Amino acid sequence: MDFGFSREDEDFRAEVRAWLAAHVHRTADRRTWERTLGADGWIGLGWPEAGYGNRAATLTQQVVWAEEYARSAAPPRSGHIGENLLAPTLLAHGTAEQKSRFLPPVAAGEELWCQGYSEPGAGSDLAGVRTAAVREGDRYRISGQKIWTSLAREADWCFVLARTDPESRRHHGLGFLLVPMDQPGRVEVRPIRQMTGTSDFNEVFFDGAYARVEHLVGGEGRGWEVAMSLLGFERGVATLAQQVGFAAELDAVVRAAVESGAVRDPVVRARLVRQWAELRTMRRHALRTLGGSAGPGAPSVAKLLWGTWHQRLGELAVQVRGARAAVGPADWSPSAPYELGADQHLFLFSRADTIYGGSDQVQRTIIAERVLGLPREPKGAV
Incomplete structure (x- = not known):
């Protein structure tokens, strides 16, 4: 696609830059920032429908917004799950009542969402979910556990993939339910401490939590279809903003290599050039994907590309610092002796890049079976 x-x-770019410059450093917390974005209509630019408090924007303007936002050092988004995952799903599968109830608060930055998909034993194998939703009159009673749930501690709502037919198996008999998180004693969130020392993910326990029947999206037994549709929205314009962040990380690694003298090593120099070239390739692939000319396996190809690329960048970040990377951050301070440096955090966190969002093995299976038409792998094969 010609971009x-x-x-x-x-x-539009000039308007975006001026607005971000005037607002980025004036917000104290992330929830207030979401409301600030919503007040001026910056949430929901990519929705195929306007009129919910969001602006209408062309695809190229969405790219402009995503890239300028990434360059502005604006706060990380707390509302992106509602904006980029739930909203397009409701626009595609939701009732008029569901749209009118849930989309305006998302556009205003008033309600935050999290995603209840993965479970212990059913992470990449999403069809193996065991969370149950039993209908009781005008509501469903939900029992089960979700894991790796980003933003669960801040979220007001969770969209949950649950089994509404207890006799069903695999991708049959599932429901896509909108569940309020404020249910004391029925919804419990436990942070998961990662090896970076942070807790970006959480476990969520549903112990008889309730969701209203009218908050079942797509109807009975269509949860798998709705869930897969949502995953198709997960990798869009946001991938270009992600690549702006990647470019900034690569620039920092190059500077560290120059400062440490590691750049004089021809092997290190070749790896830096390769990272730069592959980042340019990922951008072209993302643009082709947005233009609809990259083929049905494009999202899986994109995930394979950036996951392994980012891991190798993390490895390179600590390599160019040498032995010092194992001791402490470059800006070590006695007041925070155990804080990770940016290079150490990049190395540790990127270890998960080839797992979350669909592991590399799952992405390769999708490409092999659904794009190339290769025979399905036998069940139980080692």
Whole structure:
């Protein structure tokens, strides 16, 4: 796809830059920041429908917003799950009542969402979910456990994939339910401490939590279809913003290599050049995907590309610092002796890049079976 920007796009870019420059450093917390974005209509630019408090924007303008936001050092988004995953799903599968109830608060930054998909023993194998939703009159009673749930401690709502038919197996008999998180004694969130020392993910326990029948999206037994549709929205314009962040990380690694003298090593120099070239390739692939010319396996290809690329960048980040990378951050301070440096955090956190969002093995299986038409792997094969 030709992604040349028009005069209107460049005018839009100037508006975006001016707004971000005026607002980025004036917000104290992330929830307030979401409301600030919503008040001026910056949430929901990519929705195929306007009128929920969001602005209408062309695809190129969405790219402009995503890239300028990444460059502005604006706070990480707390509302992206509701904006980029739930909202497009409701626009595709939701009732008029569901849209009118849930989309305006997302666009206003008033309600935050988390995703209840993965479970212990059913992470990448999403069809193996065991969380049960039993209908009781005008509501469902939900029991089960979800894991690796980002933003669960801040979220007001969770969209939950649960088994509404107890006799069903695999991808049959599932429901896609919108569940309020404020149910004391029925919904419990436990942070998961990672090896980086942070807790970006959580376990969520549903012990008889309730969801209203009218908050079942897509109807009985169509949860798998709705869930798969949602995953198709997961990798869109946001991948270009992600790559802006990757470019900033690569620049920092290059600077560290120059400062430490590691850049004089021809092997290190070759690896830096390879990282730069592959990042440019990922951008072209992302643009082709947005233009609809990259083929049905494009999301899986993109995940394989950036996951392994980011891991190798993390390895390179600590390599160029040498032995010092194992001791402490470059800006070590006696007041925070155990804080990780940016390079150490990048190395440790990127170990998960080839697992979350669909492991590399799952992505290769999707490409092999659904794109190349290769025979399915026998069940139980080692």
